[in-house]
Amino acid sequence: MKWLAAALLALLFAGCGSKPPAPPAARTQTQDRLAEAESRANMLVRAGDFAGAAAQYDEARRIAASVENVDAVAANALNLSIVYQWLGRDADARAALSPILDDQRRNFSEKRRLQAELRRAIVELSLRNNDDARSWAERAAKRCPNLSCEHAATILNVQAQVALEQSHPEEAAKLAASAGERARSRSDRTESANAYRSLGRAQRVQGQPASAVKSLEQALAIDRELADPRKILADLTELSLAASAAGDRDAARAYYERALTVSKALQDNRGIAEVEAQLRRP
Numbered sequence: 001m002k003w004l005a006a007a008l009l010a011l012l013f014a015g016c017g018s019k020p021p022a023p024p025a026a027r028t029q030t031q032d033r034l035a036e037a038e039s040r041a042n043m044l045v046r047a048g049d050f051a052g053a054a055a056q057y058d059e060a061r062r063i064a065a066s067v068e069n070v071d072a073v074a075a076n077a078l079n080l081s082i083v084y085q086w087l088g089r090d091a092d093a094r095a096a097l098s099p100i101l102d103d104q105r106r107n108f109s110e111k112r113r114l115q116a117e118l119r120r121a122i123v124e125l126s127l128r129n130n131d132d133a134r135s136w137a138e139r140a141a142k143r144c145p146n147l148s149c150e151h152a153a154t155i156l157n158v159q160a161q162v163a164l165e166q167s168h169p170e171e172a173a174k175l176a177a178s179a180g181e182r183a184r185s186r187s188d189r190t191e192s193a194n195a196y197r198s199l200g201r202a203q204r205v206q207g208q209p210a211s212a213v214k215s216l217e218q219a220l221a222i223d224r225e226l227a228d229p230r231k232i233l234a235d236l237t238e239l240s241l242a243a244s245a246a247g248d249r250d251a252a253r254a255y256y257e258r259a260l261t262v263s264k265a266l267q268d269n270r271g272i273a274e275v276e277a278q279l280r281r282p
Contacts, residue, residue, distance in 0.1 A: 034063045034072060041076075045083065048267065054083045061099075074100050074112035081119050085126060086230075094123045114143040114151055121158050130165045137162055153183040153191035160198040164205070173202035193222035193231060201238055209246035216242055233262045237274075 041056035057080040064072035077096050084093035100108055100116040108116075117140035124133035137158045144152055156179035163172035180195035182188075200215035216239045223231040240255035263272040 030063060030067050034060055034067075034069070037063060038072075038076065041079065050083050050086045054080060054087065057083060065099075070106050070108055071112065073106070074108050074116070078112075078115055078119055081123065085123060090123055090126050094120065094127075097123075110143050111151075114140045114149075117143070118151070118154060118158055121162065125161060125165060128165070130162060134159075134162045134166070147178075147182070150186070153179045153186065153188055153195065156182065157191060157194040157198055160195075160202070164198065164201055169202040169205040173199055173206070176202060189222050189226060190228075193219045193226070193228075193235075196222070197231075197235060197238060200242060204238070204242045204245055207245075209242045212242035213239060213246065229262055229266055233259055233266070236262065 037056050037060035041053045041060060044050070044053035044056060057076045061073055061076035061080060064070075064076060077099050081093045081096040084090075084096055097116045097120050099106070100112060101120060117136050121133045121136035121140065124130070124136060137155065140151070141147065141155050141159070143149070144155055147155065156175050160172045160175035160179060163169070163175060176195045176198035180192055180199065183191035183195055196215045196219035200212040200219060203209070203215060204212035216235055220232065220235040220239065223235055236255050236259035240252045240259065243249075243255055244252035260272065
């Protein structure tokens with residue numbers, strides 16, 4: 001489902017900002033324009049104007065390229081990819097990553113290349129290109145020796161989602177458990193929630209709906225604390241499926257109705273259609 005990929009979209013967002021602005025005395029007019037474009041984009045994201053945010057991230061990327069600020073080019077390309085996917089423009093989300101993944105002449109850092117590879121894996125998941133998603137996730141993992149880097153939990157969570165989409169729930173459960181351990185060791189609540197969600201889905205697919213509900217409720221509790229509506233939507237939808245699998249139809253409908261309310265609040269037409277389709281099921 002599209003909302004499963006959407007639940008991963010914010011994995012990189014918090015880490016994709018460009019370097020802190022230069023001290024006022026050293027700022028140039030171009031640097032000011034870059035900072036203003038990034039600031040406007042971030043404000044538009046918070047306001048829910050994703051089309052406007054995309055335009056501003058694209059402008060920021062263009063300004064950064066004009067002064068060869070490769071880190072800002074990468075940061076804004078990553079954010080642009082995320083926002084395009086929120087808009088349902090998966091092909092554009094993929095294309096936005098091209099400057100990082102395809103241009104070997106630019107000296108992008110290992111961190112930015114790793115982030116771009118993870119984003120590409122997420123985009124391919126949304127497009128149901130599961131083999132490509134696995135390949136991109138594996139490329140990212142190679143940049144994190146022994147899965148000991150700061151993005152280890154994120155890599156494992158993406159790999160868990162790929163395993164689920166390829167019908168390997170046992171592998172997914174192991175990857176999600178490892179992701180949760182690494183996330184908790186870093187006090188990373190976002191990745192902890194992602195791990196609980198992946199684990200819950202894997203447990204449901206393996207015929208363990210009661211365990212799935214417990215894992216998904218833990219994910220929901222964290223995502224509500226983080227006030228992340230897209231993750232909350234994914235949690236509630238998965239909770240409905242788990243409750244249904246457990247034979248609790250009343251709970252399943254209650255979770256779906258809550259998911260529908262969140263979708264409408266987000267003005268997410270694609271999400272609304274998917275949730276309503278689930279609600280119409282007997």
